[in-house]
Amino acid sequence: MAQLTTEQLIDIRRHLHEYPELAMHEFKTHDFLLNTIQTFNQQNLEIRELPDLPTALLVYIQGSDPKRTIGYRTDIDALPVTEETGLPFSSKNTGIMHACGHDVHMTVALGVLNWFSEHQPKDNLVFFFQPAEESENGGKVAYEQGAFKGKWLPDEFYGLHDNPHLPAGAIGCRMGTLFAGTTEVNVDLIGKSGHAAYPQAANDMVVAAAEFIGQVQTIISRSVDPIEGGVITFGKLDAGTIRNVIAGQARIEGTIRGLTQKMIEHIVARLKQIANGVAISYGAQVNIQFNQGGYLPVENNLALTKRFIEFAKQDPATEFVETEPAMTGEDFGYLLSKIPGTMFWLGVDDPKSQLHASTLNPKESSIAKGIHSIVDFLEYRQQERN
Numbered sequence: 001m002a003q004l005t006t007e008q009l010i011d012i013r014r015h016l017h018e019y020p021e022l023a024m025h026e027f028k029t030h031d032f033l034l035n036t037i038q039t040f041n042q043q044n045l046e047i048r049e050l051p052d053l054p055t056a057l058l059v060y061i062q063g064s065d066p067k068r069t070i071g072y073r074t075d076i077d078a079l080p081v082t083e084e085t086g087l088p089f090s091s092k093n094t095g096i097m098h099a100c101g102h103d104v105h106m107t108v109a110l111g112v113l114n115w116f117s118e119h120q121p122k123d124n125l126v127f128f129f130q131p132a133e134e135s136e137n138g139g140k141v142a143y144e145q146g147a148f149k150g151k152w153l154p155d156e157f158y159g160l161h162d163n164p165h166l167p168a169g170a171i172g173c174r175m176g177t178l179f180a181g182t183t184e185v186n187v188d189l190i191g192k193s194g195h196a197a198y199p200q201a202a203n204d205m206v207v208a209a210a211e212f213i214g215q216v217q218t219i220i221s222r223s224v225d226p227i228e229g230g231v232i233t234f235g236k237l238d239a240g241t242i243r244n245v246i247a248g249q250a251r252i253e254g255t256i257r258g259l260t261q262k263m264i265e266h267i268v269a270r271l272k273q274i275a276n277g278v279a280i281s282y283g284a285q286v287n288i289q290f291n292q293g294g295y296l297p298v299e300n301n302l303a304l305t306k307r308f309i310e311f312a313k314q315d316p317a318t319e320f321v322e323t324e325p326a327m328t329g330e331d332f333g334y335l336l337s338k339i340p341g342t343m344f345w346l347g348v349d350d351p352k353s354q355l356h357a358s359t360l361n362p363k364e365s366s367i368a369k370g371i372h373s374i375v376d377f378l379e380y381r382q383q384e385r386n
């Protein structure tokens with residue numbers, strides 16, 4: 001296959017959108033990506049699979065006069081969200097949706113890879129199609145499994161996230177921290193179930209959970225410097241079985257966010273204190289678990305990001321927007337803690353939807369524009385020969 005056309009890229013994006021798969025289960029997505037890449041000019045390409053991370057894919061492009069190896073990463077997983085866009089190419093996998101735009105991310109990565117398969121770069125390029133960004137930290141898993149050993153280790157790493165609040169195709173970035181670090185938290189409260197009519201004989205964990213959730217709201221409002229900020233969201237609450245049986249157990253699942261590791265640790269410490277306090281005052285048992293995985297704050301490397309922003313400001317094909325830090329998380333934060341690089345936003349212009357919304361409908365014109373800007377940047381980067 002020669003250069004992919006805009007229409008072909010849109011077909012690819014729509015296919016990926018129709019068949020979203022959850023973290024670590026992206027088997028058909030992997031096969032589709034592999035089959036697509038195998039249609040590209042293979043002359044300078046090497047494809048690598050990771051046996052212990054079977055939905056991941058790495059592709060190496062040999063440079064003609066390499067001074068460095070440049071990495072480009074895309075995530076490939078979807079979310080347990082039921083799509084409500086009404087689009088003719090809506091998800092065919094019930095209850096699963098590309099509600100974070102990873103279908104767009106993958107298509108852009110394929111477009112950039114396709115370009116360099118036809119136009120050999122000077123530097124070596126490594127493309128990483130990464131499973132499990134939304135949970136289970138696929139980036140960290142791949143790194144720890146040795147995905148980037150030897151020639152596969154980029155000297156610098158780039159990746160994007162779509163942004164529905166920026167114009168289609170615009171590139172957003174900033175020096176320093178782009179995204180928050182996150183930590184998943186699970187709280188199990190254990191009391192005693194019983195008949196709804198005899199509360200004195202039971203220990204109601206619906207009431208304890210409500211108290212816990214209410215008290216936790218004071219962490220951000222009363223224990224966190226408002227200038228620094230932080231987030232605690234409980235997205236899932238499970239308790240009880242039926243209206244007339246007092247719930248003996250409650251499970252609360254959430255996520256903590258802060259722009260620094262210090263802030264996350266501070267919030268974690270306050271959350272533990274409140275959980276233990278509620279357990280004592282309600283005579284309940286509490287088990288609390290935290291899991292940060294690879295979701296470290298996304299720290300853009302200063303020198304590389306300065307160059308990236310300088311490029312974006314002067315590139316005629318790129319509309320650049322200087323952005324604020326965001327409370328979204330990304331396990332690219334882990335890879336950037338090991339390999340210097342830059343994460344940036346790609347605008348997809350759907351301001352009525354947030355990321356993770358069942359209505360998210362990225363503008364497809366962002367795909368060709370994103371590819372153009374990234375190809376331009378990688379070519380600009382390779383002009384530096386020392």
Ligand SMILES: CC(=O)N[C@@H](CCC[C@H](N)C(=O)O)C(=O)O
Nearest residue numbers: 134135182183184255328329330
């Ligand atoms: C871009 C984005 O939305 N990323 C996810 C990352 C999930 C982190 C982890 N599973 C957690 O929930 O803490 C996000 O929710 O920000």
